[in-house]
Amino acid sequence: MDAAMGLQRRQTIDGHAHYLRCGEGDTALLLVNAFGLSLDIWHDLVALLSRRFTVLVVDEDTPPGERGGVPRTTYASLDSLQRFERAVRAIMASERRASCHVASWCSGAKFAIELARNWPEGIASLMLFAPSFAGAEGGVGADSAYETNLNTMCKLVARMPQSADSMARSMAAVMARNAATDGVETLAWVQEPFASAANMLEYSRQLQNFRAHQLGPNPGGEPLSLPVLLVTGEHDQTTSSERAAAICKDLAQPVHFDLQGAGHYFIHQDSELVVQLMQEFVAHGEDATATDPRLVRIHAAAALVSGEL
Amino acid sequence: MPAAPAFDQFISLVTQIVAIQVDPATLTRDTTLAGELALDSISLISLMALTEERFGVGFAEHADSVANLRTVGDAVDLIQHLAAAAV
Numbered sequence: 079m080d081a082a083m084g085l086q087r088r089q090t091i092d093g094h095a096h097y098l099r100c101g102e103g104d105t106a107l108l109l110v111n112a113f114g115l116s117l118d119i120w121h122d123l124v125a126l127l128s129r130r131f132t133v134l135v136v137d138e139d140t141p142p143g144e145r146g147g148v149p150r151t152t153y154a155s156l157d158s159l160q161r162f163e164r165a166v167r168a169i170m171a172s173e174r175r176a177s178c179h180v181a182s183w184c185s186g187a188k189f190a191i192e193l194a195r196n197w198p199e200g201i202a203s204l205m206l207f208a209p210s211f212a213g214a215e216g217g218v219g220a221d222s223a224y225e226t227n228l229n230t231m232c233k234l235v236a237r238m239p240q241s242a243d244s245m246a247r248s249m250a251a252v253m254a255r256n257a258a259t260d261g262v263e264t265l266a267w268v269q270e271p272f273a274s275a276a277n278m279l280e281y282s283r284q285l286q287n288f289r290a291h292q293l294g295p296n297p298g299g300e301p302l303s304l305p306v307l308l309v310t311g312e313h314d315q316t317t318s319s320e321r322a323a324a325i326c327k328d329l330a331q332p333v334h335f336d337l338q339g340a341g342h343y344f345i346h347q348d349s350e351l352v353v354q355l356m357q358e359f360v361a362h363g364e365d366a367t368a369t370d371p372r373l374v375r376i377h378a379a380a381a382l383v384s385g386e387l
Numbered sequence: 388m389p390a391a392p393a394f395d396q397f398i399s400l401v402t403q404i405v406a407i408q409v410d411p412a413t414l415t416r417d418t419t420l421a422g423e424l425a426l427d428s429i430s431l432i433s434l435m436a437l438t439e440e441r442f443g444v445g446f447a448e449h450a451d452s453v454a455n456l457r458t459v460g461d462a463v464d465l466i467q468h469l470a471a472a473a474v
């Protein structure tokens with residue numbers, strides 16, 4: 079699938095990391111995907127982005143030719159974040175670039191934010207799409223019902239690995255039944271973590287690592303100084319937009335748009351609109367505006383007044 | 388008549404999994420899993436994993452039966468069928 083997107087796998091000059099690359103734009107854009115999922119959800123977005131950007135993706139997956147299973151770029155091990163940051167620096171050196179913009183989806187947000195904190199001179203801006211902070215301790219909001227249920231399932235898989243095969247088979251049957259009886263086709267990339275016992279075990283382990291990763295306050299307590307774009311989906315039932323907004327506001331001064339009528343997968347379902355907004359944000363930063371009426375700007379002050387009422 | 392022990396044990400597992408507040412005393416064989424208990428697909432397979440552990444049955448070869456469970460009674464019947472077959 080990566081090749082179908084036009085992404086080519088390369089090795090960094092120092093030989094210590096691999097990455098995917100496409101496009102020849104002057105501006106570099108690093109994508110940070112949700113843990114444990116393939117890049118398929120980015121397919122249409124990458125096709126559009128590669129016309130303007132050089133698109134880069136850290137790739138810690140299995141060696142070429144051995145694709146399959148659950149991707150391991152983030153949260154596969156306790157040192158994944160350090161490996162990721164080293165890989166990004168090596169990629170930028172290989173690409174002979176001083177900085178890049180960073181866009182994340184769902185659970186990729188925490189790695190994106192950590193990268194911006196730890197390498198501020200290398201990151202030009204952050205774009206966080208439907209970020210998930212499941213497992214975050216304290217603060218506003220709570221895990222969504224989906225995040226709670228997924229955590230329960232993954233804890234069960236960890237406690238009863240012998241049941242993973244049965245669970246994987248049952249999930250496949252449930253999804254097939256839903257498709258047959260309700261016409262509800264589950265997106266292929268959402269099914270990947272449940273496709274086999276091995277996938278369920280690996281995905282469950284990554285989920286526990288993800289949830290254990292607490293961001294904490296910024297070093298020095300100061301907000302991030304780089305431009306930050308936050309886009310939430312109005313009808314996102316997968317994660318908590320309220321908590322995402324609160325956490326992002328604690329860490330930065332984000333430009334926040336809520337995409338009306340959108341769910342969790344809007345980077346796929348509304349890819350053209352998202353790319354327009356990304357181009358606007360990269361060009362104008364915090365002064366970015368959106369002309370499409372579906373993109374509603376959420377102002378922090380307005381949210382406060384609304385909350386007080 | 389449902390076998391009360393199996394029914395009661397299954398209900399105790401249901402209350403561990405469901406995301407909504409439920410009074411176990413109100414649950415019957417006709418209580419729907421997806422509707423009244425709001426079990427999504429992830430919660431359903433979590434419930435069945437707990438059921439495998441509690442009852443010593445295996446659903447791996449009966450995934451279609453799991454997918455077609457509609458009510459609490461359906462689940463209890465499947466558990467009892469598999470438990471009897473395992474004896």
